[in-house]
Amino acid sequence: MPAEPASNNGKFEIIDSTLREGEQFANASFDTETKIQIATALSDFGIDYIRLSSPTASEQSRKDCEAICKLGLKSKILTHVPCTLEDAKLACDTGVDGVDVVISPGKDIDYINETALEVLAYIKSRGVQASFSSEDAFSTVDLLDLYRAVDRAGVNRVGVLDPVGSANPRQVNELVRDLRGAVGCEIEAYFHNSTMAVANAHAAFEAGATHIDTSVLGIGENNGVTPLGALLARMIVGSRDYVTSNYKLDTLKELEELVAKKVDINVPFSNPVTGFCAFTHKAGIHSKAILNAPSTYEIIDPADFGMNRNVHFASRLTGWNAIKTRVEQLGLTMTDDQVKEVTQKIKAKADTGPLGADDADIIIRAYHLELQAA
Amino acid sequence: MPAEPASNNGKFEIIDSTLREGEQFANASFDTETKIQIATALSDFGIDYIRLSSPTASEQSRKDCEAICKLGLKSKILTHVPCTLEDAKLACDTGVDGVDVVISPGKDIDYINETALEVLAYIKSRGVQASFSSEDAFSTVDLLDLYRAVDRAGVNRVGVLDPVGSANPRQVNELVRDLRGAVGCEIEAYFHNSTMAVANAHAAFEAGATHIDTSVLGIGENNGVTPLGALLARMIVGSRDYVTSNYKLDTLKELEELVAKKVDINVPFSNPVTGFCAFTHKAGIHSKAILNAPSTYEIIDPADFGMNRNVHFASRLTGWNAIKTRVEQLGLTMTDDQVKEVTQKIKAKADTGPLGADDADIIIRAYHLELQAA
Numbered sequence: 001m002p003a004e005p006a007s008n009n010g011k012f013e014i015i016d017s018t019l020r021e022g023e024q025f026a027n028a029s030f031d032t033e034t035k036i037q038i039a040t041a042l043s044d045f046g047i048d049y050i051r052l053s054s055p056t057a058s059e060q061s062r063k064d065c066e067a068i069c070k071l072g073l074k075s076k077i078l079t080h081v082p083c084t085l086e087d088a089k090l091a092c093d094t095g096v097d098g099v100d101v102v103i104s105p106g107k108d109i110d111y112i113n114e115t116a117l118e119v120l121a122y123i124k125s126r127g128v129q130a131s132f133s134s135e136d137a138f139s140t141v142d143l144l145d146l147y148r149a150v151d152r153a154g155v156n157r158v159g160v161l162d163p164v165g166s167a168n169p170r171q172v173n174e175l176v177r178d179l180r181g182a183v184g185c186e187i188e189a190y191f192h193n194s195t196m197a198v199a200n201a202h203a204a205f206e207a208g209a210t211h212i213d214t215s216v217l218g219i220g221e222n223n224g225v226t227p228l229g230a231l232l233a234r235m236i237v238g239s240r241d242y243v244t245s246n247y248k249l250d251t252l253k254e255l256e257e258l259v260a261k262k263v264d265i266n267v268p269f270s271n272p273v274t275g276f277c278a279f280t281h282k283a284g285i286h287s288k289a290i291l292n293a294p295s296t297y298e299i300i301d302p303a304d305f306g307m308n309r310n311v312h313f314a315s316r317l318t319g320w321n322a323i324k325t326r327v328e329q330l331g332l333t334m335t336d337d338q339v340k341e342v343t344q345k346i347k348a349k350a351d352t353g354p355l356g357a358d359d360a361d362i363i364i365r366a367y368h369l370e371l372q373a374a
Numbered sequence: 375m376p377a378e379p380a381s382n383n384g385k386f387e388i389i390d391s392t393l394r395e396g397e398q399f400a401n402a403s404f405d406t407e408t409k410i411q412i413a414t415a416l417s418d419f420g421i422d423y424i425r426l427s428s429p430t431a432s433e434q435s436r437k438d439c440e441a442i443c444k445l446g447l448k449s450k451i452l453t454h455v456p457c458t459l460e461d462a463k464l465a466c467d468t469g470v471d472g473v474d475v476v477i478s479p480g481k482d483i484d485y486i487n488e489t490a491l492e493v494l495a496y497i498k499s500r501g502v503q504a505s506f507s508s509e510d511a512f513s514t515v516d517l518l519d520l521y522r523a524v525d526r527a528g529v530n531r532v533g534v535l536d537p538v539g540s541a542n543p544r545q546v547n548e549l550v551r552d553l554r555g556a557v558g559c560e561i562e563a564y565f566h567n568s569t570m571a572v573a574n575a576h577a578a579f580e581a582g583a584t585h586i587d588t589s590v591l592g593i594g595e596n597n598g599v600t601p602l603g604a605l606l607a608r609m610i611v612g613s614r615d616y617v618t619s620n621y622k623l624d625t626l627k628e629l630e631e632l633v634a635k636k637v638d639i640n641v642p643f644s645n646p647v648t649g650f651c652a653f654t655h656k657a658g659i660h661s662k663a664i665l666n667a668p669s670t671y672e673i674i675d676p677a678d679f680g681m682n683r684n685v686h687f688a689s690r691l692t693g694w695n696a697i698k699t700r701v702e703q704l705g706l707t708m709t710d711d712q713v714k715e716v717t718q719k720i721k722a723k724a725d726t727g728p729l730g731a732d733d734a735d736i737i738i739r740a741y742h743l744e745l746q747a748a
Binding site: 023024025026027029031053057058059060061164165166168169170173193194195196198199200202203206217218219221222223224230231233234237265266268269270271272275276277278279280281298299300310315316317347348350351352353354355 | 397398399400401403405427431432433434435538539540542543544547567568569570572573574576577580591592593595596597598604605607608611639640642643644645646649650651652653654655672673674684689690691721722724725726727728729
């Protein structure tokens with residue numbers, strides 16, 4: 001199926017918000033040193049923009065913003081402020097590359113004309129990228145008018161926020177397509193994750209969004225936002241060259257482990273790419289296909305992320321093709337009929353309880369010894 | 375935004391595959407007693423259909439099928455077989471309520487006419503539901519012809535499988551809409567989870583699918599399938615009455631913990647509904663909205679799942695509204711200006727390191743004592 005006409009699947013950028021949204025995660029409390037460590041890792045990974053907690057949140061937040069800007073990272077640094085000149089000045093003074101002005105729900109075009117345009121113009125006058133977001137994205141019909149007004153005023157980017165995680169991909173597609181038709185500037189989309197944030201991000205790119213906000217492992221307020229690794233796992237499917245050349249995928253696991261350790265969580269067993277079972281195959285029919293042609297049951301090559309494929313050949317569901325491969329790995333020689341017979345022995349044993357990889361090897365070797373003795 | 379015309383959002387059924395797909399999970403090895411325990415819990419939860427591993431997989435798998443059918447659970451019991459009369463007979467003999475005939479990729483209409491129709495007719499002659507699935511769903515253009523043929527032959531249900539997890543919601547919507555127009559029988563959809571299985575399931579229901587396959591916590595081959603809890607967390611948003619009256623949501627956590635224990639995993643920190651941070655709010659702006667009107671930032675009422683909301687009021691991001699609520703919870707009286715002042719004290723303390731709930735209470739009480747002394 002072809003991509004949508006406005007698709008940005010092959011030329012998107014990522015705004016990582018681990019140091020903003022992630023700071024709102026229940027377990028997070030980042031000291032300056034930790035923030036610097038995470039920001040450096042994000043930059044090394046290839047993240048295009050790093051978003052920091054607002055310097056208006058607390059004095060230390062402001063100092064940390066300054067400290068990270070001074071590192072001279074490859075990633076550009078963003079933050080956000082309420083819509084006042086005083087706050088915009090405070091943010092620009094920290095040395096960030098871009099400031100996002102966020103307006104709370106219920107604001108109309110008069111407010112934009114009277115207040116927001118002045119604040120956005122001030123930010124641009126400081127040589128800093130200006131972007132504009134409303135928390136109303138999925139609830140207000142007049143949104144396009146507001147965004148047209150700030151686009152005409154020359155903002156670099158407008159943002160679509162789904163702060164409650166209520167949007168579905170069909171709604172995202174329609175909204176971003178309308179917005180793509182209405183403004184010339186970049187479009188950023190920020191999705192809270194009530195089960196569909198990756199699909200919403202994918203739909204936004206297909207409809208012409210240029211930037212998506214992520215956090216490492218998706219950490220953030222309650223269920224967080226689009227997880228960085230999951231988004232890349234999805235985008236690599238259609239845009240392998242772009243993703244592999246722009247992001248150091250073989251360090252994803254390390255980046256996730258760094259953040260997981262800092263906020264005292266375990267990487268979920270089911271985490272895309274790096275979860276412990278992401279590339280483990282077990283059932284007979286699947287193992288056969290995986291061995292013959294991995295792409296039949298895997299849309300991602302684990303090697304792209306520095307990971308290995310693991311075919312689990314020892315269970316009651318095991319097919320003889322998986323055992324045949326294991327026999328070969330062990331350097332043994334058997335006919336197909338012999339492999340089928342030892343497979344039955346392994347299945348019978350697995351019917352009696354859990355079976356380790358060692359157990360299956362022992363059965364295979366014992367059977368092979370019998371064959372040699374006969 | 376209105377639902378699609380064919381939407382089944384308010385009348386879907388769930389086929390839980392924890393005892394089939396879940397048995398292919400890396401860590402899973404279910405003995406008979408465990409299978410009975412999980413099947414009973416699924417039935418008590420309100421699951422419509424329970425899918426079991428094929429009785430053709432091993433002798434114990436066949437015996438377990440029989441044992442679970444004999445329990446007389448409220449859930450109907452399904453299994454699946456390769457497309458042969460012998461396998462269909464074996465499955466019907468176990469006492470299941472339905473048998474799914476699965477054909478591997480590359481089969482054409484001649485194969486259906488010559489082989490599949492006979493097997494499906496046999497299953498129906500035994501008084502058992504017959505359903506039909508091809509693993510080709512997202513790769514073959516002739517799929518509709520095959521499905522029309524089995525629909526005319528009177529199958530109860532056809533299944534759309536995405537065994538590799540490559541589909542996106544837009545593709546699912548188009549495929550299921552085409553299929554909905556082509557067949558009169560029920561439509562089941564089974565999505566492997568490469569980041570978008572919940573969104574795909576939601577798109578399938580919107581396009582007219584009647585049944586979705588799930589597993590508890592999504593366990594299965596590599597990244598598994600649509601997770602039961604996440605799907606319900608999504609569906610309750612648009613169909614609260616249906617979901618709350620058909621499923622015992624306040625036992626979801628218990629059901630997930632049972633399965634997690636049996637396969638030796640932790641429930642992910644980010645698990646929808648039951649993850650430890652699912653209903654935890656921290657940031658100032660969000661906490662204020664949550665306290666005033668929870669639906670502003672939560673699309674799910676935690677009480678529907680027997681869970682609590684937790685506003686985290688002690689961090690450098692804390693707003694004074696959250697502290698005001700805490701002051702009231704502690705039975706203390708302060709003016710708004712006094713609350714703002716103690717909020718600044720808490721933020722300043724949080725800037726120096728992690729803050730426990732107790733720490734904030736101590737600051738509040740100390741400040742209150744100062745006020746009384748003054």
